[in-house]
Every structure is written in structure tokens, then in C-alpha cells.
Amino acid sequence: MVRGFLFALPFAMALAACQNADAANTHTIAAPVASAPAQETPGLKQAVFAGGCFWGVEAVFSHVKGVTSAVSGYHGGAANTAHYDDVGQGNTGHAEAVRVTYDPAQVRYDELLRIFFSVIIDPTQANGQGPDIGPQYRSALIPTGPEQDKAARAYLAQIAASGLWHGRIATKIEPLRQFYPAEKYHQDFAVLNPTHPYIAYWDVPKVAALKQMFPDEYKADFTRN
Numbered sequence: 001m002v003r004g005f006l007f008a009l010p011f012a013m014a015l016a017a018c019q020n021a022d023a024a025n026t027h028t029i030a031a032p033v034a035s036a037p038a039q040e041t042p043g044l045k046q047a048v049f050a051g052g053c054f055w056g057v058e059a060v061f062s063h064v065k066g067v068t069s070a071v072s073g074y075h076g077g078a079a080n081t082a083h084y085d086d087v088g089q090g091n092t093g094h095a096e097a098v099r100v101t102y103d104p105a106q107v108r109y110d111e112l113l114r115i116f117f118s119v120i121i122d123p124t125q126a127n128g129q130g131p132d133i134g135p136q137y138r139s140a141l142i143p144t145g146p147e148q149d150k151a152a153r154a155y156l157a158q159i160a161a162s163g164l165w166h167g168r169i170a171t172k173i174e175p176l177r178q179f180y181p182a183e184k185y186h187q188d189f190a191v192l193n194p195t196h197p198y199i200a201y202w203d204v205p206k207v208a209a210l211k212q213m214f215p216d217e218y219k220a221d222f223t224r225n
Contacts, residue, residue, distance in 0.1 A: 038148070038150075039147060042104070045148075047099075050076075050138060053129070054073070056203035057120055060119055063223075064115060066104075066105070069101040074182060096182075120206060123165060123170060124167035142173075142177075
């Protein structure tokens, strides 16, 4: 992993950023693609999204109405490698991911998909997102049940046919495996470190785009873990 800017943490800990904040790239903002409403049973649901550095994925979903929790973590590999330093090597099978708990009475899974593809990721970028390169930063949808799986496959087909992106859609659907929450210092990272160079350059614009493009789904309060 390429090390980025260092920042202060409680207990005198220091951590490298996901990647350099000034890498030559642009923020990924795309017009939402319409979707058919997902058919979901009542009650809180969970969905897992992998979309590059988990700081930004968590930051956006934590500002969505109806989201009750957004936890950064690791998905796709074994328990003994579900640690930041190991995952950063790119050979564990894990992707940095976020487990979102949401109330479909307030925000449906298909609406979370629209936000994910419009504000958070570039679905044509393989094995990375923005400045973060490697299979641990791949973009993927991890449905937690048949309702989500059906909606995810339909939406991937819709964005592939939309013509909004030039290039093949690289985002995959991955089978659900064990999700491992990341270390405590990764949780709520954006709200706790708003002036961190990586957050300011890459993730603040995504939250701003959420507010502008999805005003009905945006909430000013940050859902804390």
C-alpha cells in the first residue's frame, strides 16, 4: 500500500491514509439511473457495499435518511487476515467494505444502489477506486438476500445499458461471506477527521453531491457507530 498523510489519533496512534489525497483523478459524480422499487419485507435490513476506501463509503451512507448504522470493515477473506495492515497488501481476498443497516420504509435498497453508483464509485474502474489501487479497493455489491440480489442484478444491467459511463462496468456481485468490522479508529473516520487531506479532497465532495442530487434522502446529521 502506498502510504499517505499521517494524522493524530487518540492513544497516540498514527495511521496512514487510504492513499494520497492529491493523486491525479477526478471525483466520480454521475446522474442517477432510474430503478424499479425493490420489493422488501418490513423491518431493518443490512446490505454490504465495497467501493474503494471505506472512509468515503461510510461517510456518504451515514448521511442517508433511514440508515441506522454504517460500519467500515472487510469482506471476502478469512478471519485471520481481516486486519488493516494485512488487507492493505492486496492478497487476502478481502475488500474494504461497509455494512449498511437501513429501514426500507424510509430508504429502499434500490435507492441505496442509486446513491452508490451516482455519488460514491466509478463502476468502470477495476481493482480500485480513485487514487486507491488494488483488489482490496475493488467495487462490489454483496446482497444479503434474494430481494437484494434481484435488485442488484437488475440495476447493474440498467447502468450498463444507460450509456452514462464510457467503458465496461467492472462492479461485480459477490456472494455474502463473513463481514469483519474494521479497527475502531476507522469507524466514523470522516466526521472525526473532517480536515484530513484525503477526506477533504475525496470524500467531502461526495457528501456534498449527495445533498445536492438526493435532497430527499440526505440528512445533515451523521449516523455514528
